[in-house]
Amino acid sequence: MLEGYKDRFYVLIMAMGDSILVFTSFLLANLLYGFLDYGILLPSNTFVLSISFASIGLFFFFDCYSFVKRKRIKSILINSVLALSLLNVSQLFVNSLGFILFTFMIQVVLISLFRFGLWYRSQWNMGQKKVWVISDDPDETNTIIDKVLNHTNGWFELSGFVLSKDFKKLYAYKSDLDVILICASVKDHHKKEIIDYFSSAKKEILFIPDLTDLLVATSEPQQVHDMMVYSIQPSTLSRGDHTLKRLFDIVISSCLLVVSSPIMLLLYVIIPLTSKGPALFLQERIGLNGKSYFVYKFRSMEENAEEETGPILARDNDPRVTTLGKWIRATRLDELPQLFNVLQGEMSIVGPRPERDYFIQQFKDKIPQYKQRFSVKPGITGLAQVLGNYTTSVEDKLRYDLMYIRQYSLVLDVKILLQTLRVILQRDQAKGVRISSFAPPKELTVPSLKINKQRKV
Template identity: 40%
Template structure:
């Protein structure tokens, strides 16, 4: 089973079970609230909202990837489930208000949410284990330079929890070191014979493999039983979603501009202004409390401004709540913060863990210096360093920087700058209002799991 595959009987059972349990929780909540009765005056508004609640539930489950779970660990799955149930609860309250269904008791929503977590937790745990059992263990061979292949093998082994077993690596003939703990299965030059001998289920080709060997392996795999996954290099990302055209009898790919069109930019700006304005109003009491806590915790200003680079290399002053001691870089110069940095204050640790230190950036969004969604803006000093190591790093500035982005919801705290750049360029290539909304919802989940990705 693969992400993006056609719907199967298993998917149908998942959706059917989810809908039955979501709505059964509402019915049971009514029975508890009204002591075994279903008064028509109160229950009829739920009956009218039933189709919309069901539609919202499936939409949020799909948004959080709950219809393809075989590669995910249970903790990640549970956090997605909790976020989904929370959003179903909020959506139900909003829908009842919009339809003026005031006879729909709010206590029923709370009871239903608790019951949904219980029912869906048990159901999804069972189906998750069943899906992994049906999927079985897949044999994987990784092709790449030794360091990159070993790194990818480690990530695959850790994330899949036994669902994918790495058979071994196929590396360059110039690399003589015996890989550990993954065995050496062959060399790039003989990859076709080596793959045929070991007959894996999946083959992963790293971006470090030269083009000539990539083409040879992919061409050979077209008539082979295994599936091929390609770790994209930056060029691959830039041409993704190219459309097919032709000149006379010659096929050509139209790559197009990576820069978002005027329509998308206008839509993003409307979304930015609306959500940042509402966010500042709703967050103002919290921001006042944070300001007081920062001031009482350590000497220095409440806010901290720092020069960052955004769209087309333009600089702006990013605003955050101060989380470090005053003049933290006075003697050291620009230094990236570590997870347990001694310069971080007590209140600062809490603000960073909950991402509340980012709230003032809504002002940057409202001013048009940032967007809600986009590549995270970096300091000029580090941009210069990254551009020396990765010449394509400047490409991330073809879109406006954001408070959150694809790299923040799909990556980790320790994700390398090059991998983050891959996500940033993928976002620039596939940018849409729908993708922005998906990233914003995924950000809620990241915040729920202590914001380790941001």
């Protein structure tokens, strides 16, 4: 309960700081214009106050009020700059372009310094935590170590990893232990014992949730007589949510088609000129309730790329991708024709990404809960695309997809749609699946308890 108040107080401080800094930017821009002898006067106080308060809403939709701890500073700053860009576009009919640019530059400096200060303070308080990974699967261990070592600089220092049956041996290394990361391969009875043990030892515990954990995390606490229970609702949208989502899809896809039509026309002409084959191609995908449909895409690979190999997932530095294809994949322009799929009712703007039946059968054999993704329409963008990337594992993407379905709201759709702009700008999120997995340092061999203080992130 107290943590909830802390969260809201943190957001309140950030919102107040943003509105004050946006207001201050107008004052500084006016002073600078006066110093340069342009003679531009500050807009009316009502206008300035309105813009200052409007900035809070834009920062909210760009997810600028979620906690900065353990986040990438690059993503935080890009989201802030995108929010400020839209904020200043609204002034084009009120102020001169020069004044708007001055104001925007001042806002970027002030807000960036504010965000960086909050991020640095959080890293100072929570950074350089010594992490031990507990896992019972060597392949999973390699993957998790890769993620820990490649996370944002300054947050984690990998100390080592151990099998779940040996977790009590970590007591000997308590001076090199701040955080325990429990992997999905650890069985429930071991997981409970580990959590109880390190909770008593006052250590932070991170664990990768299985699908049951996600159901509990999104459940609603209720009371039956004097007994507390959790209500887990079906993973689907209500009839009202479906209607609202459909209206959102029609409006947004229509607007995006109008805005992007010059780009689509240009690509339709250029793609056949730069590589053999048509500009567009159709591919069968599985949608709502497991029904198949054909998705439209701009061709980014050589024609008949899978004729010899059969269906395979796109890889990092995939030789089948054309020179132009690398660029349109990185900027997600190859997905633009799917706006027609949205208008036809086969897809949504936001939702789990559609997949081919060939891969779905493999995923369902490994992860039976994968079929829950088909309770909503597939989307052009989604929570997994905003928070993950092409190299994110199927299991991790499924966690994001199920979290989206269970926490759906129109506000969430708008936030995901706006944050897709950041994904387009961060081209590293558009890379394909890596062929080889990460090889851990030699000092960290299961079930080794050796300390590795050299590798820091």
